[in-house]
Amino acid sequence: MRLSIVVLSLLSLLVPGLASAGDLAAVTRRMTGSFSSAPQAAVDDAYFDIRLEMKPIWRHRRDGRWFYVEQAAASALERPYRQRVYQVTRRPDGSLRSRVFSLPEPLEHAGAWKDDKPLAELDADDLELRQGCDVILHRVDAHEYAGSTIGRSCQSSLRGATYATSEVRVFRDRIESWDRGFDRSGKQVWGATAGAYVFTKTAR
Numbered sequence: 001m002r003l004s005i006v007v008l009s010l011l012s013l014l015v016p017g018l019a020s021a022g023d024l025a026a027v028t029r030r031m032t033g034s035f036s037s038a039p040q041a042a043v044d045d046a047y048f049d050i051r052l053e054m055k056p057i058w059r060h061r062r063d064g065r066w067f068y069v070e071q072a073a074a075s076a077l078e079r080p081y082r083q084r085v086y087q088v089t090r091r092p093d094g095s096l097r098s099r100v101f102s103l104p105e106p107l108e109h110a111g112a113w114k115d116d117k118p119l120a121e122l123d124a125d126d127l128e129l130r131q132g133c134d135v136i137l138h139r140v141d142a143h144e145y146a147g148s149t150i151g152r153s154c155q156s157s158l159r160g161a162t163y164a165t166s167e168v169r170v171f172r173d174r175i176e177s178w179d180r181g182f183d184r185s186g187k188q189v190w191g192a193t194a195g196a197y198v199f200t201k202t203a204r
Contacts, residue, residue, distance in 0.1 A: 023139055024090045028065045030145075030170050031088070032056055035199035038074065047192065049074040052175070052199045053113040057085070058124075064089035068118045070110070080110050085119070085127055096137040096145070098168075101127035130154065135168055145170040156181045159190045167196065175199045 035052040053070045065088045072080035083106040087099040103109055103119075104126055112118040132153030137145045148167045156164035161181030169176040176198050180191030 023094075023145070024065060024088065024096060027088060027096055027137065027145055027170060028056065030172055031067060031086075031175070032204060033201050034203040035175055036074075036202050037197050037199050039200050040198045044194075046194050047197060050197060050199070051077060052177075054086075055113040055118050057118045057120075061124075063087070066124075068109075068112055070113055078110060079107065083107075083109060084130075087124075091136075095147070098135040098137065098147075100130040100133045100135070102130060103127060133164070133166070135166055137168065137170065143171060152182075161189050164191075169196070173201050175201075 031054050033054060035054070037047055037050045037052075041047045041049040051072055051074055053068075055068050056065065057068050058066045067086040067088070069082075069084045069086055070080045071082040072078075083103050085101040085103060087101070089097050089099075091097050101124075103122075109119060132155060133149060135147050135149055137147035140146050146167075146169045149165050152163040152165075154164045154166070156162065158164075158181055160183055162184045164179065164181045167178040176196040178192060178196035181189050183189050
């Protein structure tokens with residue numbers, strides 16, 4: 001039995017996508033904190049200075065790790081343009097699933113990441129699941145987790161889009177996120193065109 005455990009542990013280190021039970025905790029640590037794209041924006045004017053806040057919520061729940069997520073332009077921090085709740089769980093195949101939920105009256109919760117217990121007045125039943133927008137993450141190696149949405153399953157009506165895609169890479173010191181919207185013909189209509197936004201961790 002001990003030999004089997006050792007072999008499985010070694011495989012989890014060597015085979016991409018074969019996750020260990022500790023990966024959920026590792027990704028939670030990496031996702032938690034304050035992030036900024038200011039360093040990227042300073043050297044490439046194709047990118048804006050965006051602030052990303054990711055704060056664990058509902059720590060009492062046992063159905064995964066939950067986060068309140070807020071993105072805002074550095075020039076308008078009081079009016080975030082994206083507010084979501086993520087539920088991160090480990091799947092039977094060892095990968096991680098990040099489900100995405102919308103908030104009711106999101107601007108009423110702007111800045112909630114500063115609270116000791118964000119969104120304590122809400123429950124999962126108050127949220128709306130964004131169907132088809134799950135991001136499936138795999139461990140690439142000891143340094144990186146990476147994943148994306150699947151195909152055209154994540155619907156979007158922003159700026160003439162019919163679907164959206166998200167590609168994510170999670171490192172210890174940063175998160176790289178490339179969100180894009182496409183119309184019915186597959187033409188990109190919103191989002192960065194050159195590559196992912198690089199959000200450098202500024203606080204844990």
